Amino acid sequence: MRVLLLTLLVGGALACQNRLDTVVQEAIGGATDLSTSVHDDCNSDVGTFLAAHAPSYKKVLRKSLSLSLKYLAISSHFGSDLNHRLGFKKLFREASDERFDQAIDMIKYVIKRGGNVKQALSVQVTAAPLRPQALSSLGLALADAKDMYAEQAQLHSAALCLSPSAAGCSVDADLAHQSQDAIESEVERVNELASKANQLAAMFTTTEYSLAEHLFDQHLL
């Protein structure tokens, strides 16, 4: 099996060299039907990312874009004069920026692995009004972060064929490495949001919470 894979790999690399040799020879020979389209033989497709993992990866990419839009609206909600929680506005604005940058990084990763993002940037936005209370918004963001962690962990697990249904699974070392970095970021986000949620909730009493919320919001600035 390894010999077969190695043969295919080497053969694939030679296919590109052979194709390019043909281009050179045709150009030297002045061929009138010179074809310089070499992508079929010379491309970035290596490993099993495109064949086995790209659709799942693009699903996470879409989620990242969707979260970016969602947090933008929540940021505006906290920035309105009715709420005037400028610390929470800043928190969600930065979260929106982070998810947008993450989406761009994921787009670049798909491209780097030889793929494209055709039909992968079509994003649905939740129809529900995005007007949470301050404390509840931390719970909402925490749930999203945990969901994104689960998605990245799923990518990582699939890339290493660690899941129980590993039949026909294809290992992709670079995706495993890339998703591991993403997992670390999600873990940090989860920890930060959980800590904030606990910290603010602890300051609520049966008679008073608005001053606690105000001070917490100020410290977010």
Add this chain to the structure above:
Amino acid sequence: MKRLLIVLALTAAAQATLQVNYNDPQDKCEGQPCAKNFNYDEGCATAIRNQISRELEASFTYLAAGAHFAQDNVNRPGVSKIFFDHAKEEREHAIKLADYLSMRGDRDTSYLQASYAPLKYSWTNVMEGLTDALAIEKVVTRHVSETIDACGSDWHAADWLTADMLDEQHKGSREFSGHITKLARMVASQPNLGEYLFDKEL
């Protein structure tokens, strides 16, 4: 000295007193404290909310363009960077509009559409990409102009949209138009080499 005292006394008498209406119905605040004033126009706010979505749509199309020109079979990293930068810029425009609405006292933050998607995912060459980008900038500019029309009775909104948003739009159009002119000269006799050099010079 006497004349000075008389002038001062007359001036003091001529000062108009400030008439404050603590519950002015023209303020559109429905009896509660709010940032809206008599000038706030709901039609204008709606037009600005729609403009937010248009900016985001443009951002998504530029993301797709940035991705396309980074593909290994296209490999125009300079052009790709332009489009990724413009994707961020269009999103920044949307954020500016949202922040403006908030500043004016708007409380309706339901400006997002149900879905967003790029207008296209692939382009034949850089010229087509830049031409499409110029067309996108112009249509967004038209929409900004229509938003300004909708804000005719809200002078501050019209003025801010003209000074800030239209200015950005015109600069964007000028940038793409300049790129198109330069690229056209470079690809006249050797398209692939010309496009390669154009990309390198970005």
